[in-house]
Amino acid sequence: MSVIDSLRQQIAACEAQLATLRQQLAEAEHLQLQSRRQAQEEVQPATFDPLTHDMSYGIHDDFRSEVFAALSHGDGSEQPPRSRWPLDKMEYKRYGRQLIMPEVGLQGQLRLKKTSVLIVGVGGLGCPSAAYLVGAGVGTVGLVDGDTVEESNLHRQILHSTARVGMTKVESAMVALNSLNPNVKLVPHAARLTPDTALSIFKDYDIVLDCTDSPASRYLISDTCVLLGKPLVSASALRTDGQLMVLNNPPLPPGDAAGGPCYRCVFPKPPPPESVVSCGDGGILGPVVGTMGVLQALEAIKVITRGVHSSVRGPAEAPSLLIFSAYATQMFRTIRLRTRKPKCAACSAQATVTPEALNSGSLDYVQFCGTINPVDALSPNERISVENYAKLRTGRNPITGTEVSADSHVLVDVREKVQFDLCSLEGSVNIPFSAVSRLRVGDDAVKIPATEEEERWIAELKARGDKPLFVVCRLGNDSQMTVKKLKAMGLDNGGQRWIGDIKGGLRAWREKVDHEFPDY
Amino acid sequence: MGPSASPAGHFVVLYFAAAASYTGKTSEHLASPMAAGELFGRLEQLYPGIRARVLESCAVTVNLQYINLDGDDAEGARVLLKEGDEVAIIPPVSSG
Numbered sequence: 001m002s003v004i005d006s007l008r009q010q011i012a013a014c015e016a017q018l019a020t021l022r023q024q025l026a027e028a029e030h031l032q033l034q035s036r037r038q039a040q041e042e043v044q045p046a047t048f049d050p051l052t053h054d055m056s057y058g059i060h061d062d063f064r065s066e067v068f069a070a071l072s073h074g075d076g077s078e079q080p081p082r083s084r085w086p087l088d089k090m091e092y093k094r095y096g097r098q099l100i101m102p103e104v105g106l107q108g109q110l111r112l113k114k115t116s117v118l119i120v121g122v123g124g125l126g127c128p129s130a131a132y133l134v135g136a137g138v139g140t141v142g143l144v145d146g147d148t149v150e151e152s153n154l155h156r157q158i159l160h161s162t163a164r165v166g167m168t169k170v171e172s173a174m175v176a177l178n179s180l181n182p183n184v185k186l187v188p189h190a191a192r193l194t195p196d197t198a199l200s201i202f203k204d205y206d207i208v209l210d211c212t213d214s215p216a217s218r219y220l221i222s223d224t225c226v227l228l229g230k231p232l233v234s235a236s237a238l239r240t241d242g243q244l245m246v247l248n249n250p251p252l253p254p255g256d257a258a259g260g261p262c263y264r265c266v267f268p269k270p271p272p273p274e275s276v277v278s279c280g281d282g283g284i285l286g287p288v289v290g291t292m293g294v295l296q297a298l299e300a301i302k303v304i305t306r307g308v309h310s311s312v313r314g315p316a317e318a319p320s321l322l323i324f325s326a327y328a329t330q331m332f333r334t335i336r337l338r339t340r341k342p343k344c345a346a347c348s349a350q351a352t353v354t355p356e357a358l359n360s361g362s363l364d365y366v367q368f369c370g371t372i373n374p375v376d377a378l379s380p381n382e383r384i385s386v387e388n389y390a391k392l393r394t395g396r397n398p399i400t401g402t403e404v405s406a407d408s409h410v411l412v413d414v415r416e417k418v419q420f421d422l423c424s425l426e427g428s429v430n431i432p433f434s435a436v437s438r439l440r441v442g443d444d445a446v447k448i449p450a451t452e453e454e455e456r457w458i459a460e461l462k463a464r465g466d467k468p469l470f471v472v473c474r475l476g477n478d479s480q481m482t483v484k485k486l487k488a489m490g491l492d493n494g495g496q497r498w499i500g501d502i503k504g505g506l507r508a509w510r511e512k513v514d515h516e517f518p519d520y
Numbered sequence: 521m522g523p524s525a526s527p528a529g530h531f532v533v534l535y536f537a538a539a540a541s542y543t544g545k546t547s548e549h550l551a552s553p554m555a556a557g558e559l560f561g562r563l564e565q566l567y568p569g570i571r572a573r574v575l576e577s578c579a580v581t582v583n584l585q586y587i588n589l590d591g592d593d594a595e596g597a598r599v600l601l602k603e604g605d606e607v608a609i610i611p612p613v614s615s616g
Binding site for chain 2: 121123124125126211212213214215218235236237238239241242243266267268269270271272274275276277278279282284289292321323325328333334335336337338341343434438440
């Protein structure tokens with residue numbers, strides 16, 4: 001770790017400690033004031049109680065209440081003792097705006113207060129959902145995350161701050177949540193969720209929110225919730241799309257057809273690993289993931305206030321999948337889901353997911369969802385290091401040492417256009433990888449003819465057919481696939497023209513050649 | 521999302537998330553009637569590779585109702601896609 005990172009972390013830690021101390025001071029002062037007031041109330045004799053006077057006759061109701069209000073105003077000696085009311089005086093004030101709603105009311109607030117919620121993932125979904133649940137006065141909130149705060153998280157992960165970059169996400173979130181509502185008990189679980197820890201962490205909570213970012217964790221969380229009988233609010237977001245489901249609700253034992261469906265009932269097969277795109281690669285708009293996180297908090301509040309752990313639980317809503325498409329004319333669509341799948345691996349009578357299987361590690365979620373091997377599609381003589389490519393750009397052939405002219409080669413950048421527009425190497429030609437992969441070669445070419453756009457760039461590459469062709473991308477994977485494709489299309493003139501990729505892509509270029517090249 | 525009103529003798533297919541990326545479209549019209557069990561095969565003809573890379577992990581709905589196409593004996597395969605139906609291809613989104 002660099003000195004700067006270490007200092008940053010220390011500052012963040014001190015700031016967090018300071019915030020906690022300030023909070024504790026404020027609370028202590030508040031309590032002292034309260035107990036002093038109480039003591040005063042106790043020593044004062046009850047002198048005049050307007051409530052004992054019978055004013056029922058001959059006085060208009062409105063007037064009477066006005067009189068009472070005026071009489072009770074002033075010395076405050078009629079304040080009932082705190083224990084007379086089911087909620088704390090401070091709680092009536094803090095939660096007043098939601099307390100007066102029939103959807104919550106006193107019973108709902110008491111249910112919130114005695115409920116413990118586990119939030120797995122304190123990122124784009126977890127931050128807003130935790131903020132609203134802590135704000136609403138849930139009794140206990142557990143936070144699971146093994147990551148630390150990065151600068152690129154801040155545009156959407158609203159509990160973290162610039163000063164807390166480098167701190168663990170769990171610690172950072174606790175600072176923010178504690179200042180939002182110090183009455184909520186926060187429980188840190190600052191490690192990545194794994195199959196052997198899931199059951200022991202989940203068992204102490206009443207309801208779980210899946211705010212994670214990978215298929216493997218989604219199946220693990222769903223299975224654990226089914227095994228322990230916890231309702232699950234699951235959400236996800238990528239680019240401009242989001243999904244939301246309340247699963248395993250009601251949380252009846254596996255095999256009970258009246259229970260709500262689980263994640264496996266809806267998505268029995270994981271997506272192929274190479275098709276899984278992270279927010280880092282695909283992008284994400286803050287308010288899109290924020291919307292999904294806020295909706296998760298809303299669904300959790302609905303489940304809790306209806307009575308998550310009471311036997312007299314209200315009827316659960318019919319299971320549904322909400323689809324959010326931020327840029328479509330119809331932003332929200334609600335799909336009616338089926339009941340539990342009769343052959344579901346987790347929640348049916350034929351379930352193979354058991355606590356023993358989970359604990360023993362025989363359920364391999366990473367394997368189930370598949371992993372992507374680092375792309376290694378090319379031979380060494382089809383590749384060039386960034387250092388050698390840099391020499392070539394300065395006008396010298398790194399292998400032969402001979403002088404070469406500046407336009408001695410063609411450089412193709414296969415990042416998507418929007419990324420190419422952010423920053424690119426001078427003289428490079430942009431052919432997005434999506435366009436490259438759409439193009440069919442061989443037998444497929446007959447079925448899908450090339451479009452005009454594709455004809456244009458193919459012609460352009462053919463026109464400079466005598467020059468070696470270098471392909472670059474962001475990380476060095478797409479560039480390899482492109483080289484293979486271009487060769488399959490015959491652009492290497494049967495091996496006469498050199499086509500190869502720049503190893504490690506623009507990331508390696510930034511790390512080893514040009515430190516000023518933007519890191520996005 | 522594209523127009524939901526289908527021309528005569530067609531139903532509309534809506535593509536979400538990875539399905540939209542793969543097809544390059546958010547919706548299109550296909551000729552009706554068609555058994556739901558034949559849908560993936562038809563889409564594979566139109567977009568080679570889409571079945572393995574996208575469709576097999578997707579949820580499929582007809583008129584906002586989930587249908588089960590998982591497994592050989594899936595009862596959803598017999599659902600008939602009729603003129604004017606709205607079919608949605610919903611890949612799991614797992615990021616967050």
